[in-house]
Amino acid sequence: MATQKLDKLDKQILRMIAEDARVPFLEVARACNVSGAAIHQRIQKLTNLGILNGSQFIIDPEKIGYETCAYIGLNLKHPEKFDGVLEELKKIPEVVECHYTTGNFDMFIKIYAKNNHHLLNIIHDKLQPLGLSSSETLISFNTAIDRQLPISDVIADDEE
Numbered sequence: 001m002a003t004q005k006l007d008k009l010d011k012q013i014l015r016m017i018a019e020d021a022r023v024p025f026l027e028v029a030r031a032c033n034v035s036g037a038a039i040h041q042r043i044q045k046l047t048n049l050g051i052l053n054g055s056q057f058i059i060d061p062e063k064i065g066y067e068t069c070a071y072i073g074l075n076l077k078h079p080e081k082f083d084g085v086l087e088e089l090k091k092i093p094e095v096v097e098c099h100y101t102t103g104n105f106d107m108f109i110k111i112y113a114k115n116n117h118h119l120l121n122i123i124h125d126k127l128q129p130l131g132l133s134s135s136e137t138l139i140s141f142n143t144a145i146d147r148q149l150p151i152s153d154v155i156a157d158d159e160e
Contacts, residue, residue, distance in 0.1 A: 004049050004051055006051075009032055009034065009038075009042060010045075010046065011151070012031070013032065013039065013042055015151045016028050016032075017052075018148055018151045022055075025043070066094075066113060067113075067115055068112070068113040068114070068115055068116055068118070068139060069111070069112055069139070069143070070112075070113065070137050070138065070139050070140065071109070071110055071111075071138045071140065072109050072110075072111060072123070072135055072136065072137045073101075073104060073105030073107075073108050073135060073138075074106055074108070074109065074127070074130075074132055074135050075104075075105055075106050075133045075135065076106045076107070076130075076131055076132060076133060077132065077133040082100070082106070082107070085107070086098060086107075089107075089109065089130070092111075092122065092127075094111045094112055094113055094118075094122055095110070095111055096110050096111065097109060098110075104136075105136070119139075123135065123137065
């Protein structure tokens with residue numbers, strides 16, 4: 001995948017919206033010393049290039065009753081059925097991430113469950129029927145770091 005060339009204005013915009021996605025375009029425009037229309041056009045360009053992918057509110061799973069976060073490595077009996085398994089995983093609302101991986105697992109998923117009993121039910125009733133040869137579950141006690149790439153560190157102004 002090709003890296004997109006970003007100019008100084010693009011980088012400044014990315015830094016500001018990465019810090020606060022709800023910052024008004026007019027405020028970004030003032031800080032960048034350009035018009036609001038220019039910011040709107042740049043945001044549209046960054047979206048069209050796939051650099052920006054939407055915006056969302058982040059729901060705290062624990063606050064709505066999902067107290068268990070688990071990561072599960074999955075090994076499939078028939079790895080050639082990745083696509084079908086992926087489609088079935090999409091139907092399980094507690095599965096919030098799925099990655100194809102190297103190493104010990106064919107796939108690695110992140111799940112939120114109400115408690116350990118609920119997690120057991122998901123594994124037994126929803127995951128095992130997908131044709132797993134094995135799985136390994138790791139329960140997360142707490143998220144120590146949860147962030148996006150820090151724009152100021154990964155996109156330096158001198159990289160133009």
